[in-house]
Amino acid sequence: MIKLEGVTKIYSTDSIGLRNINLHIKAGEFVSIVGQSGTGKTTLVRLLIAEERPTKGKIVIGDWDVTEIPSGEIPYLRRQIGVIFQDFKLLPKKTVYENVSFALEVAGEKSEHIKKIVPQVLDVVGLGEKMWRYPKQLSGGEQQRVAIARSLVHRPKIIIADEPTGNLDSLNTVEIIEILKKINEFGTTILLATHNREIVNELRRRVITLRGGEIVSDEESGKYRL
């Protein structure tokens, strides 16, 4: 599903994002990428969604060679991957419904389908009652649930979550992880970049640990160790 071969990302001579990363993530896995701040977790996410290009190596997601992807095809790749960010990245001038429907509208989905599916997805994340509110009228946890709904709505095979609980309290953190676990149960591959020890230890799934831009451990049922 996701394959990285000798991936290196160098920003400048004294700023190396990732060094020689070799990784294979199978379909349906729930993988946590852990490490302290600045170890390359976000760089990895950025490379996977083609926000940045690797300096060296090859990245393959499904049938896409992300390393060689032309800029015109990047939007099509991103429509196949759901991404959740720490700062939610919601469109402030759009309602909850519009934020979620936007992901389908850009993909050219029919209006009838959008009208049917968006409320269903919002019900799944518990925001069916608040679909006409604007992001600023929601709590942090609710905003992140909107972001999850948006990443989920086009039924992606992969969801990449970059510190999705970084701005949330413990109660909301638990709720978000529970939603991600549910999504994974339906067969979606989840890639979770986090430095939250409790979450990783509680998940008991595959854990990849990064340090200084390198993979220092990759355990099938791992724990948070630095």
Next chain:
Amino acid sequence: MHSIYRIIKFSLQDLGRNFGLSTMTVFILILMLLSVNVLWGVDILTKQATSLVKEQINISLYFKAETTDKNLEEVQKYLSVLPEITEMNLVTRDQVLDSFKNRHKLSSEVLSALEELKENPFGPTLIIKTREPQDYKKILQAVDVPEYDALIETKSFEGNEEGIEKIQNITNRIEKIGFGLSALFAIISFLIIFNTIRVSIYTQRIEISIKRLVGASSWFIRGPYMVEAFIFALLSVSITFGLIYLALHFLDPYLSIVFSNGFTLTNYYNSHIILLTGIQFVSVLLLTFISSGLAMRKQLKV
């Protein structure tokens, strides 16, 4: 079809939800267009005024009394091929005499002296108008040939030569200043529009990058801004011309006093409305398209 409908929907949504910013953008565009139109109006008025002055300048060729109709026809035929001449009017001997009598109707001495002569002492007069004041020199040279010396008594333009040159100099200067001001205004306008649009897009840079990360294509992101640019151009040009016509309603009565030939700016705008609105609409549209395209380039790299 879906995409076009959605792009229009998003652009209308953006306009409504960024009402303050949209209003400010249209307001700045109107101010810029008003400045351009003021300059344009001043240029038209200057041209109109100078052409009015030019029209009042002409050459009069005073022929000798013994000049025959054949001689006159020959001179007229000779001059009629000159492209510089726009109009020639012949005042016959009788008309000159009538005009003279009319001018001196209160002076009995002059009239009795004329009676004593028994015959009309005046020759015919040919009044010539040219396209440009500087063309008078060419006409002067054209009639300054030996065969016409015997026919032409005097020429009235020689005394006006200095005045004509002054008018020509003033007109040339005004044209140069007008061109310079227009160029300056064009640069200022471009910078104002460019910065207005850039600020407008800069405030939405995070939204643009989010749309990009969600999978929106460049066209899907640019589209609403293009529709907005179209609406901005349409609104600003319409409001500007509404304001111009309102201003002309008050200005034209004063202009009609200055321009005795019936010239009014309202008539000018009416007869050039498609050209004027067309040029300004296309210019604003192009400027906003280019400005938004340049301003968005960075954001679309995500």
